[in-house]
Amino acid sequence: MMEKRKNGETIERRNDIKMSRIDSFEDLEMWKESMRLCVGLYGAVKECKDYGFKDQIQRASMSVPSNIAEGFERQSNKEF
Numbered sequence: 001m002m003e004k005r006k007n008g009e010t011i012e013r014r015n016d017i018k019m020s021r022i023d024s025f026e027d028l029e030m031w032k033e034s035m036r037l038c039v040g041l042y043g044a045v046k047e048c049k050d051y052g053f054k055d056q057i058q059r060a061s062m063s064v065p066s067n068i069a070e071g072f073e074r075q076s077n078k079e080f
Contacts, residue, residue: 025072034065 025031041061048054071079 025069028068028072031065031068031072034068038062038065 022028038061041057045054045057
């Protein structure tokens with residue numbers, strides 16, 4: 001059974017358990033947390049003079065939320 005709230009959020013109920021529908025990867029808590037981690041790492045290496053290390057850390061930290069977003073866009077739950 002689907003229930004629509006005033007704020008536009010859709011709630012699916014299964015056996016009296018509320019399940020929120022997630023329409024975008026930005027709604028995923030794991031994506032939000034990975035972005036916070038990424039921002040924190042960018043700040044932590046801001047003054048680093050080892051530019052190769054700094055670049056690698058920044059690229060690696062950005063790959064986490066990017067991979068989550070890419071997986072969300074896949075066509076099946078198995079691929080996600």
